[in-house]
Amino acid sequence: MPVRLILAFLLLCGIVAANGCSKDPADNNTDETNLYTDAAMYQEISNGSFYYYQSDTATLTAAGNSPHGAFKLLFNQEAKNALGTDGKLAVGDTFPAGSIVLKDVIRNGTTRFYAAMWKQPASSNTNEDWLWYEANLDGSLLESITTKGSGCIGCHRANANRDFINSFDLH
Numbered sequence: 001m002p003v004r005l006i007l008a009f010l011l012l013c014g015i016v017a018a019n020g021c022s023k024d025p026a027d028n029n030t031d032e033t034n035l036y037t038d039a040a041m042y043q044e045i046s047n048g049s050f051y052y053y054q055s056d057t058a059t060l061t062a063a064g065n066s067p068h069g070a071f072k073l074l075f076n077q078e079a080k081n082a083l084g085t086d087g088k089l090a091v092g093d094t095f096p097a098g099s100i101v102l103k104d105v106i107r108n109g110t111t112r113f114y115a116a117m118w119k120q121p122a123s124s125n126t127n128e129d130w131l132w133y134e135a136n137l138d139g140s141l142l143e144s145i146t147t148k149g150s151g152c153i154g155c156h157r158a159n160a161n162r163d164f165i166n167s168f169d170l171h
């Protein structure tokens with residue numbers, strides 16, 4: 001084999017090996033977690049279809065130790081599928097991956113900001129398998145998912161038996 005051909009062959013082997021390396025499982029994991037960003041969360045909330053809690057569009061009054069104020073409670077399709085005929089998650093049950101529980105926080109009759117929980121166990125930012133998020137209607141952040149619910153979980157842990165959702169016992 002001419003020397004030049006051998007060199008070309010070795011070079012080709014090197015390229016294949018390098019490409020092989022960049023496709024190892026560690027990189028795939030990084031891609032997985034990067035799917036769940038504040039921007040993706042905002043997309044889901046602002047473009048997705050949501051269903052009102054117990055099919056009631058009325059504004060609910062904050063209860064218990066809620067800091068959020070008056071609100072409407074909504075569920076995406078995945079979350080809705082897990083609810084019983086009473087519109088609540090059964091005690092001891094959990095929501096499937098992809099579920100979003102969304103709070104439209106209402107002031108003077110209109111939505112002022114969003115508070116939301118997104119079930120994404122594969123993300124590195126979860127706390128109790130949920131991503132915790134708050135944003136204004138234009139998507140500007142009030143609470144990034146990267147804070148891992150540090151300002152949220154304290155209160156929501158009170159309802160660990162209903163997958164950290166407080167409303168089912170209060171409303």
Ligand code: HEC
Nearest residue numbers: 062063064066115116117132133143151152155165166167
């Ligand atoms: C001081 C306690 C407290 C803190 C802190 C808190 N929450 Fe809540 N949250 C509540 C209560 C109580 C409810 C039940 C509904 C109501 O009456 O407001 C609620 C309801 C919700 C809901 C609707 C689903 C449910 O659990 O009923 C979402 C979504 C939510 N909170 C997100 C958040 C996020 C995100 C944070 C952190 C940025 C947060 N909450 C911080 C007490 C709290």
